[in-house]
Amino acid sequence: MQGAILQLNVTDDPAANLPVTVGMLRQAVADGAEFVLTPEVTNCISTSRKHQKDVLQLEDDDITLAALRAEAKAAGIWLLIGSLGLKTGDADGRFANRSFLIGPDGGIVAKYDKIHMFDVQINETETWRESEGYRPGTQAVLAETDFASVGMTVCYDVRFSHLYRALAKAGAQIFTVPAAFSPVTGAAHWHALLRARAIESGCFVIAPAQTGTHASATNKTRDTYGHSLVIDPWGEVLLDAGTAHGVYKFDLNMEKVNEARGRVPSLDNARDFSGP
Numbered sequence: 001m002q003g004a005i006l007q008l009n010v011t012d013d014p015a016a017n018l019p020v021t022v023g024m025l026r027q028a029v030a031d032g033a034e035f036v037l038t039p040e041v042t043n044c045i046s047t048s049r050k051h052q053k054d055v056l057q058l059e060d061d062d063i064t065l066a067a068l069r070a071e072a073k074a075a076g077i078w079l080l081i082g083s084l085g086l087k088t089g090d091a092d093g094r095f096a097n098r099s100f101l102i103g104p105d106g107g108i109v110a111k112y113d114k115i116h117m118f119d120v121q122i123n124e125t126e127t128w129r130e131s132e133g134y135r136p137g138t139q140a141v142l143a144e145t146d147f148a149s150v151g152m153t154v155c156y157d158v159r160f161s162h163l164y165r166a167l168a169k170a171g172a173q174i175f176t177v178p179a180a181f182s183p184v185t186g187a188a189h190w191h192a193l194l195r196a197r198a199i200e201s202g203c204f205v206i207a208p209a210q211t212g213t214h215a216s217a218t219n220k221t222r223d224t225y226g227h228s229l230v231i232d233p234w235g236e237v238l239l240d241a242g243t244a245h246g247v248y249k250f251d252l253n254m255e256k257v258n259e260a261r262g263r264v265p266s267l268d269n270a271r272d273f274s275g276p
Helices: 014-030 049-055 063-075 155-159 161-169 183-201 255-263
Strands: 002-007 035-037 078-087 096-102 108-113 119-121 127-129 141-144 149-152 174-176 204-207 211-214 222-225 229-231 237-240 246-251
Touching (some): 002 014, 014 035, 014 246, 096 149, 108 141, 155 183, 183 204, 183 229, 237 246
Antiparallel strands (some): 078 096, 204 229
């Protein structure tokens, strides 16, 4: 299976971001990719809730979702839209951070709302309260493709290993972890967390990421870590995209899942226990 990650540097303008993403997607297809993945918040990065209310759309109206579904259909590829910020119609006005798996016919095969909200104080100058703008999802999602079972997650989910264990026990062979990771926590934890999720489950981990300083016309800019990763089920890093935006190709040999699980069958060896 030939795959490609689009490492993006989106702005707070979904209409301006879309042609860049489409162009990169077409480049990936021209290079032979059969499975293409984009990062978290592919449509818009903004630190302003007011601006988000002005530019984000409901799922049925979202221009990024419609265009990328059409591109997947035209190319006959699998596409993971890492996530989109979407209006929900909820009474409290909060958005959804929603990941989509698109099939070769352009249909939505599965969608997943990010469960774990990034509510943290990293240091004296960097604080995030994602739950103020986004409502958390409640449902883990395992999606079926013609090449693998895919456990869908997003960004901060990576710190909650029980989610990945549950997905692996349910049959996941690939974890998708699209992200817009903080540079501070990225440098400290990104590689270690993603390698751990692969090693403990015997799954591939594919983590497309946002990168760089994200331009904003209305509010302060935001920086993200980059370093989109593909990690095999033995924990080997097959791809590290560094910090440049662009198209990054990789190969998936799904036989490696059974090989790694045969060598260290930790999923089968896990036991229930009491306490503490």
